[in-house]
Amino acid sequence: MTKLRYKTNYKSEVIDITNDIKEAVIKSGVKNGMAVVFCPHSTASVIIFEKSDTTLKRDLLKTLSEIVPDKEYHHSNAKAHLKAAFLRSNLSLIVDNGSVVLGEWQGIYLVEFDGPRDRDVLVKVVNG
Template sequence: MKKINVQTNRRDEMIDVTNEVHQYIKETGIQNGTVIVYCPHTTAGMTINENADPDVKRDMLRRLDEIFPWEHSKDRHMEGNTAAHMKASYMGASQHVLIHHGDLVLGTWQGIYFCEFD
C-alpha cells in the first residue's frame, strides 16, 4: 500500500493522480492485477474521467454545484458542508483500475482524479 499526498487549493477541485498511481505500479513491479485508489475522507472522492480537456473538470464541478448547492435552507449539518458530503458520496470513495503488462488499463483520454469538495 502506498499513500499519495495531494495538496488542494480550492474548496472544489479535481486533481489528476494518474501519474502517481502509475509510478506506484512501476515501483512495485506488478504486471497484472487490480489497483484500488481509495480516499479516506468524507468530503472528497475519486473518479475516472477525461484528462485531456480542462473544460471537463470545470463542467463537472459546475454541474455538481447545481445538483448539490453549498447553501440549502433544509441542510442541518452543523459544520455547514453538507454539499461536500453529498458530492463525495456521489463520486464514491474509491476506483478500481485494471493492470495489464505493468500498465494501467485506462482509455486514451482517461485519468484518475482526486476530487476535493471542502
C-alpha cells in the first residue's frame, strides 16, 4: 500500500492527484489488476472528474454549496461532512499493462471540504 499526503490550502478545493496515483501504480509493479484509491477522511473525497477545463472544479464546488447550503447545522462542520457524503471515499481503477485506465478527459482528484488540512490518500494495487 502507498500512502500519499497532501496539504490543502483552502476551505474547499479540488486537487489533481492523477500523476501521483499513476506513479503509485507503476511503483507497485502490478501489470494487470486493480488499484483501489481510498480517502480516510469524512470531510474529503476522491473522484474521477473532467481534467481539461479547470472551471469545472469551481462549478463542482459551487453546485455542492447549493446542495448543502450555508446555514446552521447541529454539528459544527456538518457542511463538510454532508458535501463529502455526496461524493465518494474510494475509487476502483483498472490497471492494464502497468497503467491506470482513464478516459481521455478524466483525471483523479482529492476534494477538500474542511481545509486547510493535511490529507492522506491510500492506494492499494492488486494483481487480477
